[in-house]
Amino acid sequence: xxxxxxxxxxxxxxxxxxxxxxxxxxxxxxxxxxxxxxxxxxxxxxxxxxxxxxxxxxxxxxxxxxxxxxxxxxxxxxxxxxxxxxxxxxxxxxxxxxxxxxxxxxxxxxxxxxxxxxxxxxxxxxxxxxxxxxxxxxxxxxxxxxxxxxxxxxxxxxxxxxxxxxxxxxxxxxxxxxxxxxxxxxxxxxxxxxxxxxxxxxxxxxxxxxxxxxxxxxxxxxxxxxxxxxxxxxxxxxxxxxxxxxxxxxxxxxxxxxxxx
Numbered sequence: 133x134x135x136x137x138x139x140x141x142x143x144x145x146x147x148x149x150x151x152x153x154x155x156x157x158x159x160x161x162x163x164x165x166x167x168x169x170x171x172x173x174x175x176x177x178x179x180x181x182x183x184x185x186x187x188x189x190x191x192x193x194x195x196x197x198x199x200x201x202x203x204x205x206x207x208x209x210x211x212x213x214x215x216x217x218x219x220x221x222x223x224x225x226x227x228x229x230x231x232x233x234x235x236x237x238x239x240x241x242x243x244x245x246x247x248x249x250x251x252x253x254x255x256x257x258x259x260x261x262x263x264x265x266x267x268x269x270x271x272x273x274x275x276x277x278x279x280x281x282x283x284x285x286x287x288x289x290x291x292x293x294x295x296x297x298x299x300x301x302x303x304x305x306x307x308x309x310x311x312x313x314x315x316x317x318x319x320x321x322x323x324x325x326x327x328x329x330x331x332x333x334x335x336x337x338x339x340x341x342x343x344x345x346x347x348x349x350x351x352x353x354x355x356x357x358x359x360x361x362x363x364x365x366x367x368x369x370x371x372x373x374x375x376x377x378x379x380x381x382x383x384x385x386x387x388x389x390x391x392x393x
Contacts, residue, residue, distance in 0.1 A: 148160075149173075151174055151228065151239050162284070163284050166195060166207075172210045172218045172220075215242055225243050226256060227240055228256040231257065236260055241268035241269050241270070251274065253275045273299040274298075275294075275298060275302075276306055278310065292307055
């Protein structure tokens with residue numbers, strides 16, 4: 133559900149620099165702009181501007197359908213021709229380039245050197261750990277990962293984790309910025325994979341095995357999720373949802389070592 137930023141909540145950042153205007157980057161742009169934050173976006177791809185505008189239009193339609201309240205005054209969107217222009221005088225840089233470690237390390241190193249020392253450098257990376265991303269940065273203590281889910285302008289979760297050299301205060305500041313645009317940061321330690329992605333992969337792997345073994349068709353598997361726990365899990369989460377379906381309203385004895393009663 134769409135939520136308007138509250139004047140009593142975290143203060144909106146004075147500006148955000150986005151590196152990359154693909155699916156994730158354009159989603160970040162729409163999220164910030166529609167919550168009143170000015171955005172500077174750099175992407176060498178000539179198609180990026182069109183893609184961002186299309187995403188922004190889709191986000192506007194979605195937001196108008198989710199609330200009867202007037203939308204916040206939009207922030208500005210400025211397409212720039214260099215990374216330096218994108219990271220100048222912003223509080224947060226969000227890197228969303230293709231998932232290539234060499235490219236991400238180069239961009240984060242350049243952004244760290246060009247931005248103000250206190251500017252946060254966050255990566256949307258889904259596979260490159262923050263400890264690796266900060267190896268070439270001039271200010272590694274400000275480098276972290278803020279991994280969102282698509283579409284970014286609708287799904288509120290962002291998993292936030294720092295690397296070995298990340299200042300804990302930088303993580304707290306990043307969480308405040310994400311909350312200011314109605315994101316829900318989940319602060320966690322650095323590890324392989326992200327919580328939501330790992331859960332998705334388990335479900336997908338089991339679905340593929342059932343198709344392989346002839347247990348069910350793709351349509352039957354999709355229907356079984358859509359028409360059962362797919363409706364309740366978004367409200368309760370998988371743990372609480374499972375407990376709620378237990379006939380004794382509690383987990384079976386085999387689960388007790390793993391779950392609180």
